[in-house]
Amino acid sequence: MSHASTRPADAGTSAPPRANAVVAVLALAGIVVSLMQTLVIPIVPELPRLLNASPSNTAWAVTATLLAAAVATPVVGRLGDMIGKRRMLLASIVMLIAGSVVCALADSLVPMVIGRALQGLAAAVVPLGISIMRDTMPAEKLAGSTALMSASLGVGGALGLPAAAFIADRWNWHILFWASAGLGALSLILVLLVIPESKVRTGGRFDLVGSLGLAAGLLSLLLAVSKGGDWGWTSSTTLGLGVAAVVILLAWGWWELRTRQPLVDLRTTARRQVLFTNFASVALGFSMFAMSLVLPQLLQLPTQTGYGLGKSMLTVGLVLAPQGLVMMAMSAVSASVTRAKGPKVTLMIGALIVASGYALNILLMSEVWHLVLVSCIIGGGVGFTYGALPALIMGAVEPSQTGAANSLNTLMRSLGTSFASAIAGVILAQMTTGFGGHALPSENGFKVVMAIGSAAALLAFALATFIPKRRAAAQPEAATQAPEPAAQAVSEAQA
Known part of the structure; x- marks a missing residue:
């Protein structure tokens, strides 16, 4: 197994900047990248008309991003460990900007799909940011910083939906992508000015x-x-x-x-702590995405169905936006619990909160405030779990493998969301009710999906019980504080 080799950081980045500035810039980059996942949602029903294509073909504007993100995340994470995490972070943001510009100029399907695929290539920004934090942050700030960075995935998506709906309702849809490009350019400049290059590298052959x-x-x-x-x-x-x-x-x-020199060190991945954390991540990704599928439909279905609330897409965004703020707030609480009890306990608490949110949703789904409450509870649980996951991963791998390990964990969450979309789609397509000559998802169909979401969170809780009890968060904190020779000794001891 290869260990970290140290190389001089890029010129001008050897002096560590203020820790708070590093956290703010990396979290902003994570939020900007997560915006791309919800950016296109308000215009999906209009894409066939806007792009002069069939609905099945315009669905590739969403699918292309998913596929590109899945492929890019582990590859970019490994390259970050090899040649520099900051360098790959910058490359990822450039891909986001390029994809946004291509979409902003698009008036047909092919350039739109190409642009959305380029945006998907930026998905590794969050795991890269977490890895940079491990290499550069003071020990006392590491848990809170990584929790906030991990939560930025959900924060950006929750806050981006109402903003995208507002823009799409009032202006030309291309402005959505020009805004994305502008935010990407801002993130690029701030990363260049603030973020140092990590000295922890593996080198070797790709x-x-x-x-x-x-x-x-x-x-x-x-x-x-x-x-x-x-x-x-x-x-x-x-x-x-x-x-x-x-x-x-x-x-x-x-x-x-x-x-x-493998792309993914499967022997490291098979370590008990890494393995069960990744299994739990699949279940959590599944559980979190179930909410994104159910709540918008409940809010938008006609009131004549007896369970739909007949609201606009903008209202949907406003209802879901508070969960992003709750998620951000809970990341700080998550870090406190991790420092006191360890990330395993934090993960288990978060999974139970998510499960209880879905269970409550089965009972409360007839008023707007019901769905605001439920989304905030689930968002709070997600904030807990997403803060614990990187701490568990970094506590079980060498510093030189942090980028690849965090990227693989992010991929596991993405796989969970993909499975959720497929399974929920099948359920809602089978459990329908007639309305105006059309088949709409039935109330019981939504309740079944919510029950499955709760069960997935409970599965994540059960998987977390197999994670070793030791406080894994202490290892990466120590590694960030140790001189480089000592850090390599820690790596060797872990291996």
Whole structure:
């Protein structure tokens, strides 16, 4: 197993800036990147008209981002460990800006899909930011900083929806992407001015075969999951992609175990703490996304159904926005619990909060304030869990593997959201009620999805019980404070 080698940081970045400025800039970058996930939601129903394409084809404006993010996240994380996390952070933000500009200039489907794919390539910003914090932050600020950075994924999405709906209702839809490009440019400038380059590098040769294999396996899996509803779950295309995903990923795992410098160190990933944290991340990603699927539909369905609330997309955004603020506030509480009891306890508490939020939603879903309350409870639980996950991962891997390990954990959450979208889509398509000559998701269908969301959170709680009891957060804190030779000794001891 390779260990960290130290190289001089980029010129002009050797003196560490103020810790608060580093946290603010990295959190802003994370929020800007997470905005891209909700940016297009208000205009999805209008995309066929805006792009002169069929609804099934315009769905690629969403799918392309998902696929690009899944492929880029582990690759960029590994490159960050090898050649510099700040360097790859800058490259990711440049991809976001480029994709935003392409979408802002697009009037047809192909450039829109290309632009959205470029935006997806920026998805590694959050795990890279967490890894930079581990390498550069003072020990006493690490837990709170990484919790805030991890929560930025949800914060940006929650706050971005009402803003995007407001802009789309009043101005040309291209302004959404010009605004995204402007925020990306601001983040780029601030990263250049404030963020130091980490001296923790692995060097070595990039695993091109492993990256291609992982990309092929993930693309096959996610295409089958995300498009199976359109193609038919038993169609030859869906089943073929599913079989291809299994075969390719098994072959990829065989390669990764035998190559000297793998893209993903599967032996490290198999460590009990990393393994069960990643399993719990899949369940949490599933649980969190179930809310994003249910609540907007409940709010927008006609009141004549007896359970819909008949609200606009702007109102949907305003109802969901408070959860982002709650998530941000809970990241600080999460850090306090992690320092006192360890990240395992924090994760378990957060999972129980999420599960209780969904259970309450089954009972309270007839008023707007019901959904505001439920979204805030679930958002608070997500703030807890997303703050604990990076602490658990960093407590079990060497400093030189932080970027790749955090990126893989982010990928696990993304896989959970993809599975949630597919399963909830099947349930809501099967459990319907007739209305105005159309089949709409029934009230019981929504309740079943919420029950599954609660069960997924309870599964995450159960998986967290298998994580070792030791306080893993102490290890990365010590590593950030140790001189470089001592840090390598810690790495060797962990290996």
